Amino acid sequence: xxTQNDIEKLSELVKVTVDETEKERLAGxxxxxxxxMDMLNELNTDHIEPTxxxxxxxxxxxxxxxxxxxxxxxxxxxSAHHSKDMIQTEGVFDRE
Amino acid sequence: xxxxxxxxTLQEAINKLKSKEITSIDLVSSCIERINEVxxxxxxxxxxxxDQAIADAISADKLIAERGEEVFEEFxxxxxxxxxxxxxxxxxxxxTASSKMLENYIPPFESTVSQKLNDAGAILLGKTNMxxxxxxxSSETSDFKKTANPWDLKRVPGGSSGGSAxxxxxxxxxxxxxxETAGSIRGPASWCGVTxxxxxxxxxxxxxxVAMASSTDQPGPLCKTMWDAAFIxxxxxxxxxxxxxxxxxxxxxxTNTNYSExxxxxxxxxxxxxxxxxxxxxxxxxxxxxxxxxxxxxEIDLISPKYSxxxxxxxxxxxxxxxxxxxxxxxxxxxxxxxxxxxKKRMILGSHVLSSGFHDKYYTKAQKVRTLIIKDFANAFKxxxxxxxxxxxxxxxxxxxxxxxxxxxxxMDILHEGSAISGLCAxxxxxxxxxxxxxxxxxxxxxxxxxxxxxxxxxYQENTHFxxxxxxxxx
Numbered sequence: 001x002x003t004q005n006d007i008e009k010l011s012e013l014v015k016v017t018v019d020e021t022e023k024e025r026l027a028g029x030x031x032x033x034x035x036x037m038d039m040l041n042e043l044n045t046d047h048i049e050p051t052x053x054x055x056x057x058x059x060x061x062x063x064x065x066x067x068x069x070x071x072x073x074x075x076x077x078x079s080a081h082h083s084k085d086m087i088q089t090e091g092v093f094d095r096e
Numbered sequence: 097x098x099x100x101x102x103x104x105t106l107q108e109a110i111n112k113l114k115s116k117e118i119t120s121i122d123l124v125s126s127c128i129e130r131i132n133e134v135x136x137x138x139x140x141x142x143x144x145x146x147d148q149a150i151a152d153a154i155s156a157d158k159l160i161a162e163r164g165e166e167v168f169e170e171f172x173x174x175x176x177x178x179x180x181x182x183x184x185x186x187x188x189x190x191x192t193a194s195s196k197m198l199e200n201y202i203p204p205f206e207s208t209v210s211q212k213l214n215d216a217g218a219i220l221l222g223k224t225n226m227x228x229x230x231x232x233x234s235s236e237t238s239d240f241k242k243t244a245n246p247w248d249l250k251r252v253p254g255g256s257s258g259g260s261a262x263x264x265x266x267x268x269x270x271x272x273x274x275x276e277t278a279g280s281i282r283g284p285a286s287w288c289g290v291t292x293x294x295x296x297x298x299x300x301x302x303x304x305x306v307a308m309a310s311s312t313d314q315p316g317p318l319c320k321t322m323w324d325a326a327f328i329x330x331x332x333x334x335x336x337x338x339x340x341x342x343x344x345x346x347x348x349x350x351t352n353t354n355y356s357e358x359x360x361x362x363x364x365x366x367x368x369x370x371x372x373x374x375x376x377x378x379x380x381x382x383x384x385x386x387x388x389x390x391x392x393x394x395e396i397d398l399i400s401p402k403y404s405x406x407x408x409x410x411x412x413x414x415x416x417x418x419x420x421x422x423x424x425x426x427x428x429x430x431x432x433x434x435x436x437x438x439x440k441k442r443m444i445l446g447s448h449v450l451s452s453g454f455h456d457k458y459y460t461k462a463q464k465v466r467t468l469i470i471k472d473f474a475n476a477f478k479x480x481x482x483x484x485x486x487x488x489x490x491x492x493x494x495x496x497x498x499x500x501x502x503x504x505x506x507x508m509d510i511l512h513e514g515s516a517i518s519g520l521c522a523x524x525x526x527x528x529x530x531x532x533x534x535x536x537x538x539x540x541x542x543x544x545x546x547x548x549x550x551x552x553x554x555x556y557q558e559n560t561h562f563x564x565x566x567x568x569x570x571x
Binding site: 002007015016018026029037038040042043045050051052053054055057060063077087089 | 463
């Protein structure tokens with residue numbers, strides 16, 4: 001079960017805003033979804049290893065060659081604000 | 097004559113270009129004319145690149161005139177117009193993934209798949225609409241427009257590659273590219289009456305594709321025939337240094353396969369779920385037809401697909417919340433207040449199942465059940481070469497129906513999720529019509545066994561006509 005408080009807390013973790021209507025809708029919807037997730041408990045998974053990826057590939061390395069890469073101009077081309085060669089962001093720490 | 101060229105299959109178009117019966121500019125113009133005629137109703141495209149397409153067609157014709165038929169050895173798709181799902185990055189061309197978040201994003205690089213197609217001489221007509229960030233199975237979660245099913249404009253095309261499927265079905269292009277996480281190629285192929293090819297995870301590079309769930313995302317073609325899809329697979333498959341999950345395995349020639357005997361498994365549990373009676377009947381006809389064509393069949397047991405819903409939901413939401421965390425509006429795109437409801441819903445659930453206290457209960461549990469499902473398929477494939485099932489449990493829904501169920505997409509994709517999280521390959525073929533709407537049937541093969549799918553699909557279509565039907569009244 002998800003409460004509207006759960007949704008609010010989770011939305012802060014995800015860094016999105018949800019309004020009151022969305023909160024109510026999401027609490028209902030996700031509670032329904034949880035029923036399907038809980039259904040997995042019907043299956044015994046003792047001594048079963050989890051699978052995180054299916055390729056079986058391990059330690060994939062690139063050959064140590066110089067490859068073509070993006071130019072500084074290209075990298076900056078989509079940033080909302082940039083100055084000289086740097087992307088500008090809002091300050092993270094308060095300065096007193 | 098010229099007007100009808102957009103109806104050509106890829107195979108026909110290549111042959112006619114080679115023999116100089118038609119020119120690329122004729123072919124491209126015919127598709128553009130068709131787009132102008134039906135796009136107002138179908139709404140398959142987010143961005144059109146038709147001006148560039150005309151310029152490219154002129155260059156293609158010049159090359160063909162200069163070098164003759166031999167030029168197709170170097171450029172097998174020379175002069176062929178195609179449509180690309182809008183989650184493939186295209187250098188200098190808007191790439192939104194149908195989300196407001198990326199409404200201004202112009203990638204400075206090209207996805208591997210579109211690069212390979214461009215290198216083969218294919219001509220981009222435009223970027224197709226989809227569920228925003230591929231979150232959905234109807235294409236209705238697009239932040240920009242609702243694509244209609246060309247067979248019935250009141251209905252959805254399926255999703256998330258709905259724009260690509262609709263564009264092929266409505267003959268606005270010769271072929272299209274989509275991507276699938278669990279059902280996003282097979283589903284819309286089925287509902288729009290076209291052929292969809294979902295490759296094994298690792299077969300086709302994901303480089304430059306806006307990520308949804310990275311452990312199952314796979315690009316693949318949506319085409320008018322199985323031969324066409326197999327031909328595109330020849331060109332887009334293979335190891336890519338920019339995607340470390342692609343495999344080294346040699347890419348076979350999918351248009352030239354031969355098997356003397358193949359056994360098809362019929363999973364009882366896949367036919368026991370709630371589904372439309374007509375879909376079920378046509379699926380059994382599909383099986384009968386394959387039997388007539390010399391395929392052997394065998395009943396098999398597979399874990400009920402109902403468990404795949406939970407496993408897939410947990411894994412996919414987790415990966416979505418992680419992948420979308422990078423969107424901060426600083427380096428590209430808009431800020432996080434622009435996420436749509438569906439993306440918020442998925443990220444919130446994803447962060448919940450990954451948080452301490454719930455991680456073992458949900459995330460690890462799901463990955464363990466994933467192991468069970470993989471082993472279950474592996475056991476089945478010891479006895480059979482292919483597994484058969486309906487693609488979708490019902491035919492295309494009317495607009496708005498999906499919103500009524502919070503797990504709409506997951507329920508619609510119930511017959512895709514198990515094979516998707518196991519990294520298997522599959523195709524969806526048109527197998528008939530129910531009340532005028534197309535029905536698809538799917539074949540699933542084990543990892544990297546795409547050749548068998550291509551063989552069975554091509555053989556089936558040599559002996560059936562369903563793939564040749566196209567919606568008549570779109571205007």
